[in-house]
Amino acid sequence: MKFNHHGSSPESYRGQPLIRSLFLCLIASLFLLTSFEGYSQTLGKLSGVITDSASHAVLPFVNVTLEGTRIGTSSNLSGSYSIGRISEGIHTITASAVGYARISREVDIKGGKMTTLDLEMVETPVTSPEVTITGNVDQPVSAASSQTLRAIDFELRPRLSAQDMLKMVPGLFIAQHAGGGKAEQIFLRGFDCDHGTDVNISVDGIPVNMVSHGHGQGFADLHFVMPEVLRGLEVYKGPYFVQSGDLGTAGTVKFNTLDALDHSSLNLESGSYGLVRLVGLGEIPIQSDASSAYVAGELLHNDSYFDNKQDFKRFNLFGKFTTALDANKSISIWASGFGSSWNASGQIPERAVAEGLIDRYGSIDPSEGGNTYRHNLNVIYTNADASGRFLVQGFASKYNFQLFSNFTFYKLDPIHGDEIEQDDNRVMTGGRAEYQLNETFGNPNINTLLGGSLRTDFITNQLWHVEKRVRLENRANADIRETSVGAYAQQEYHLAQNTRLQLGVRDDYFVFDLRDRLNAGTLNDITGIVTQNIVSPKANLIYSPSTTVDIYFNSGSGFHSNDARGVLSTRSETTLPRAIAAEVGTRYTPSIRFTTSVAFWGLDLDKEFTYNGDDGTVSESGPTRRIGIDIDARAQLFSWLWGDFDMTVSHGRFKDLPDGQNEIPLAPTLTSTGGLTIRFESGLEGSLRYRHMSERPANEDNTVTAYGYTVFDAGIAYRLDGFKLSIIADNLFNVLWNEAQFETESQIKGEAHPVDELNFTPGTPLTIRTKIEVSL
Numbered sequence: 001m002k003f004n005h006h007g008s009s010p011e012s013y014r015g016q017p018l019i020r021s022l023f024l025c026l027i028a029s030l031f032l033l034t035s036f037e038g039y040s041q042t043l044g045k046l047s048g049v050i051t052d053s054a055s056h057a058v059l060p061f062v063n064v065t066l067e068g069t070r071i072g073t074s075s076n077l078s079g080s081y082s083i084g085r086i087s088e089g090i091h092t093i094t095a096s097a098v099g100y101a102r103i104s105r106e107v108d109i110k111g112g113k114m115t116t117l118d119l120e121m122v123e124t125p126v127t128s129p130e131v132t133i134t135g136n137v138d139q140p141v142s143a144a145s146s147q148t149l150r151a152i153d154f155e156l157r158p159r160l161s162a163q164d165m166l167k168m169v170p171g172l173f174i175a176q177h178a179g180g181g182k183a184e185q186i187f188l189r190g191f192d193c194d195h196g197t198d199v200n201i202s203v204d205g206i207p208v209n210m211v212s213h214g215h216g217q218g219f220a221d222l223h224f225v226m227p228e229v230l231r232g233l234e235v236y237k238g239p240y241f242v243q244s245g246d247l248g249t250a251g252t253v254k255f256n257t258l259d260a261l262d263h264s265s266l267n268l269e270s271g272s273y274g275l276v277r278l279v280g281l282g283e284i285p286i287q288s289d290a291s292s293a294y295v296a297g298e299l300l301h302n303d304s305y306f307d308n309k310q311d312f313k314r315f316n317l318f319g320k321f322t323t324a325l326d327a328n329k330s331i332s333i334w335a336s337g338f339g340s341s342w343n344a345s346g347q348i349p350e351r352a353v354a355e356g357l358i359d360r361y362g363s364i365d366p367s368e369g370g371n372t373y374r375h376n377l378n379v380i381y382t383n384a385d386a387s388g389r390f391l392v393q394g395f396a397s398k399y400n401f402q403l404f405s406n407f408t409f410y411k412l413d414p415i416h417g418d419e420i421e422q423d424d425n426r427v428m429t430g431g432r433a434e435y436q437l438n439e440t441f442g443n444p445n446i447n448t449l450l451g452g453s454l455r456t457d458f459i460t461n462q463l464w465h466v467e468k469r470v471r472l473e474n475r476a477n478a479d480i481r482e483t484s485v486g487a488y489a490q491q492e493y494h495l496a497q498n499t500r501l502q503l504g505v506r507d508d509y510f511v512f513d514l515r516d517r518l519n520a521g522t523l524n525d526i527t528g529i530v531t532q533n534i535v536s537p538k539a540n541l542i543y544s545p546s547t548t549v550d551i552y553f554n555s556g557s558g559f560h561s562n563d564a565r566g567v568l569s570t571r572s573e574t575t576l577p578r579a580i581a582a583e584v585g586t587r588y589t590p591s592i593r594f595t596t597s598v599a600f601w602g603l604d605l606d607k608e609f610t611y612n613g614d615d616g617t618v619s620e621s622g623p624t625r626r627i628g629i630d631i632d633a634r635a636q637l638f639s640w641l642w643g644d645f646d647m648t649v650s651h652g653r654f655k656d657l658p659d660g661q662n663e664i665p666l667a668p669t670l671t672s673t674g675g676l677t678i679r680f681e682s683g684l685e686g687s688l689r690y691r692h693m694s695e696r697p698a699n700e701d702n703t704v705t706a707y708g709y710t711v712f713d714a715g716i717a718y719r720l721d722g723f724k725l726s727i728i729a730d731n732l733f734n735v736l737w738n739e740a741q742f743e744t745e746s747q748i749k750g751e752a753h754p755v756d757e758l759n760f761t762p763g764t765p766l767t768i769r770t771k772i773e774v775s776l
Contacts, residue, residue, distance in 0.1 A: 044109035044327075045289070046117060047082040050075045050095060053120040057639055059097060061592055062121070067092035067104065087327035095119050099591040112289045141502065141540050142554045143585025144170070144237040144599040144630040145251075163222050169235050169253055170632045171648035172199075173671055173693055177740030177761040180302060180312040181342035181370060182403065183221035185740055187693075189237060189601070190626035190650030191250040192666040196220030198560055200248035203255040204334070205432060206378050206395045207455065209247050212480050212512075212564040214424030214461045215403055215613050218247045224338035224374045226316050228267065228279055229296050231258045237630070238581050238601060239558020240538050242488035242504035243434075243451065247560045249579040249605065259322045259332065260292035263722075264776040271728075271769030274303030282776075284321075291323040305765055306345040307359065308366040314340040332380045339373035346406060347759040349746050357748070360736070360762045364748060365419060367468040370403035388438045394431040399424070404469050407614065411747035411754045413465070416472060421464040422613055430455035445494040449504070453486040461565070463616050476616040477518040478526075480564045483511040490538070502540040509533045510576065512564040526568040534559050534576045548590050552599070555582040566611030569618045577608035585630070593636035602627040604655075622656040624664055640681075645674040654700070663697035665743065666706055670694040683719040688712065688732075698743040704758050709737035711763065722775035730767040739763035 050059045058079025065072030066086065075081040088111040096102040100121040107117050140146050163184050166174055174184035186193040193199045196218035201208040203225055213219035234254040236244055244252040261283050269277040277300045284293035296318045304310035320334035345363035353360050375398045383390045406419040434451035438444070463476035490504030512530045519525045538556035545551070558579045567575040585599030605624045612619055628650030635643050648671050654662040675689030695708035712733055717726035731737075738760040747754035 044086045044088055044111050045082070045084045045114045046086055046093070046107060046109060047080065047114060048117040048119060049079045050081065050119045050121060051079060053122050059100070059121060059592065060636075062095050062097040062100075062119075064093065064095050064119075067094050084324070093117060093119075095121060097121065097592045099123060099593075114289075140550070140587065141542060141552070142237065142240060142583065142599065143550075143552045143587050143597040144583065144601070144632075145241075146235050165227055165230065165233065165255075166222070166253065167673070167691070168233065169251070170646035170673070171237075171630055171671055172251075172253075173668065173691070175740040175761075177347055177742075180304065180310055181223065181314065181340040181372060182215075182344070183219050183223075186220070187666075187668045187671070188250040189603070189630075189648065190628055190652040190664075190667050190669075192664075192668075193250060194218070196247065198247060198250040200244055200246065200252040201255075202253075204257050204332075204378055205254075205380065205393050206376055206397065207428070207430070210399065210424065210426070210428075211246070211457060211484075211561060212459055212461070212482050213613070214401060214422040214463070217563045217611065218560065219401075219424075221372065221374070221401075223314060223340055223372075224316060224336060224376070225255060226279065226296055226298050226318060228265075228281055229257050229318055229320075230255055232256050237599075238554060238556065238583060238603070239536065239579050240540055240554040240556035240581070240583075242449065242490045242506045242538055244558065245453065245486045245488075245506060245508055246484060249558050249560050249581075249603070257318075257320060257334065258294075259320070261294045264294075265773060266776060267771065267773045269769060269771040272767045273305045274301065274309075275767075275769060276301050288323070290325075291321070293319070293321040295319040305767065306361050306363065308343060308345050308363040310343050310345075312340065312342040314338070328385045329381070329383045332378075332382070334376075334378050336376045337373075338375070339371075341369070341371035343369035344405075345761070347740065347742060347744065347761055349744070349748070349755065349759050350757055351755060352748060364409050365406040365417065367419065368404050368406055370401070372399075372401045372403075374399045386438070389434075389436045391434045392431070393433075395429070397426075397428040399426050399428065401425075404466065405614070407742075407744055407759070408746045408754070410749045410751075411745065414747075414749075416465075416467040417749075419466050419468070420475075420614060421462075421466045421469070421471065423462040423464075424459065426457050426459040428455065428457045440491070447492040447494075449488075449490040449492070451488050454484075456481065456483045459564075461613075463613065474518060476565070477516075478565060479515040479517060481511075481513040482564050483513075484561070485509045498544040500540075500542040502538070502542075504538040506536040506538070507533070508536070508559070508576075510561060512567045512575075514564050514568045516568075526565065528568050530564075530567050530571065530575070532567075532576050534578065536578075548588060550587045550589075552583075552585045552587070554584075557581075562609060563611035563613070565616075566609050566618045569611070570609045572609050575609065577606040579603055579605045594634070596633040597631070599630045600628075601630065607656075622654050624652060625655050626650055626652040626664075626667070640678055642677045642679075643675070644677075645672075647672040657700065661701045663700050663702050665697060665699050666741070667696060668693055669696050684717075685719065686714075686716040688714045698741060698758060704743040704756070706741040706758065707738055709735070709763065711735060711737055717771075724771075724773040726769075726771040726773070728769045728771065730769070731764050732766065734766035736765075737763040 050062045060075055062075040064081045073081050073083055086109045088109055090108055092104055092106055094104045101124045109115055173187040176184050183195040186199055188199055191198045195216045196209045201220045208220045209218040236252040239249055264282045267279040279298045281296045298316035300314040302312040316338050318336045322332045324330045346368040352358050378395045380393045401424040403422045408418045410417050412418045432453040437448040440446040440448045459480040461478050464471045465473040486508045488506040493501045510532050516525050516527045536557040541553040543551045559576045562575045581603035583599050583601035587597035589595040603626045607623045610619050630648050632646045637643055652664040652667040672692045677687045679685045690712045692710040693708055696706050698704040698706040711731050713730050714732045715728040740761040742759050744759040745754045745756040
């Protein structure tokens with residue numbers, strides 16, 4: 001590590017790790033560009049419906065591939081499949097599913113046209129070796145992860161918000177504690193990830209997490225994403241995957257947007273406590289089968305269930321254009337704009353409710369709340385054929401955030417109170433290049449993945465002491481330029497027909513450049529530049545002794561960066577704390593209608609220095625160890641009934657503290673989700689779902705406990721001729737539960753001394769929502 005103050009020679013920018021990373025990226029990019037001088041052909045498309053030959057029932061989750069390539073898809077719940085960008089001519093299509101005989105059919109693809117090919121499959125014993133999984137379908141590399149979230153999850157569960165869609169990730173829980181407009185608190189694999197410190201989230205490759213954020217490291221606000229424009233999400237648990245870099249310690253979640261709409265639509269949602277949400281999606285007519293474009297917009301208002309009306313207002317606008325240059329090359333461009341404002345009731349102390357000062361939906365400081373906006377531009381070029389895939393991406397975001405919070409009330413200032421204002425203004429730019437070679441050195445059993453990424457954030461952060469949103473005192477003011485460069489490489493070896501081995505390495509280099517505007521020229525001035533580098537090896541072994549069983553062995557190293565203000569304050573070598581993890585698991589899929597998996601895992605995280613954006617201080621935390629087990633199951637119980645179950649049990653402790661004082665505050669110990677979903681051909685749909693989080697320590701010695709909860713949600717809907725009516729009940733049994741909980745030392749006005757106890761944000765009571773969707 002090097003560091004120097006402004007005005008001296010910036011040698012930090014010319015470290016060997018940065019040169020190595022840039023050199024790898026440059027060489028990879030040049031090699032890839034020269035490898036893809038493709039030919040120009042007319043685009044064709046293929047679609048159809050897959051059914052059981054005996055019962056004629058539609059078959060979901062069938063793998064459909066273009067023979068001789070890795071291009072493919074899987075059928076949805078309606079048995080439909082669709083593959084685009086196929087070169088003109090005669091092709092062979094194969095379909096395979098556990099419990100059915102594999103079939104192959106020839107099809108004549110016409111340029112610029114949609115070709116229809118319906119398929120019928122014959123059921124066979126589940127021991128049949130007919131199933132092969134190839135193409136761009138779900139090929140999990142660990143038992144607890146999926147390259148693409150299982151279609152049954154994505155298609156059957158309600159899509160109410162992008163935040164709620166995070167709940168689809170098995171074992172991931174979210175909590176809101178400062179009004180609807182703030183990023184949710186995230187829990188995953190024994191981690192209280194705060195607002196995203198240990199989970200890497202992206203949308204079409206654009207980072208959602210904000211590094212060195214005014215409120216907390218890795219702040220991941222998904223409110224700029226409308227669930228209606230999403231087509232799926234990829235889930236990677238643990239730091240075992242070379243594409244997951246900064247913040248991907250507990251896991252990585254990648255959202256993917258639709259390239260085109262099936263139809264235009266208008267959705268209206270209204271419900272309890274003043275909820276109104278209007279969403280419109282419209283196709284833009286283009287006189288070309290090779291191109292598509294659409295726009296989507298959202299308006300939302302919600303007062304919520306608090307005594308102090310939330311008055312949450314949100315708008316979203318999204319537009320995307322996709323065009324195929326030929327059978328292999330395509331360009332995707334999208335832009336989005338988002339803004340919101342809200343009031344918040346904040347976290348309230350238990351004693352205030354017990355003593356009758358407020359009820360559980362009341363507020364100590366009703367002036368809490370905030371506003372934010374984010375605008376994005378994203379451009380992706382892809383070139384893919386049977387030999388591999390090349391991708392180049394560039395993105396830019398403009399972001400603003402202002403949050404008013406009061407956690408301690410009158411502990412620090414008995415006259416004006418302790419309310420703070422946190423501001424974050426930034427421009428983020430970056431890009432990535434990636435090359436996947438399906439046949440390396442002429443050997444079809446060796447696949448290569450090369451890639452590189454670059455990101456720079458230009459940030460201004462401020463912390464103010466305020467009273468009722470009026471500024472009193474500036475406590476922190478810094479300009480930050482944070483740059484990260486990453487390069488990664490991976491080889492996948494097909495050692496045998498039933499064995500795959502992945503070996504990879506990732507190299508990340510950071511430049512933290514900070515100018516302290518508040519303390520400039522004083523002894524407290526933390527102005528300077530720090531550079532750091534970290535190398536993360538990965539290894540995954542997948543063994544499939546039969547067509548129904550896969551066994552996984554995963555290991556790897558990852559990290560999360562710390563806030564630049566913490567880095568410059570400590571000048572520590574631990575500003576990129578390393579996570580070392582391993583797991584073993586298995587997945588069992590005896591038929592197309594059932595799959596289950598279990599994974600045993602462990603993760604060690606280095607000692608680190610964390611910047612606390614609430615008071616502008618740096619805290620040190622020691623090394624931790626987490627071990628646990630993930631279990632999941634998916635089943636189609638009848639032709640009209642599906643069930644799912646997920647459970648994570650974890651045990652986490654600080655490694656350098658004595659027993660009884662080494663609990664990891666708020667680290668989840670047992671979480672579980674599950675439910676039943678019905679869908680009839682008549683158009684009737686319904687679901688009943690639960691989520692459970694057990695009680696857990698709120699501090700190191702477990703003298704304060706965060707309460708557990710079990711909440712049920714239900715919904716019923718009817719679909720008919722382009723019209724769908726839904727009624728959804730959140731917290732069906734109206735239980736009292738705490739959504740967010742913290743140990744906090746706070747002092748209410750009039751109290752002689754501060755009190756250390758549980759402070760909480762109440763979860764939603766019974767809430768009814770009605771949603772109308774009209775296809776245009």
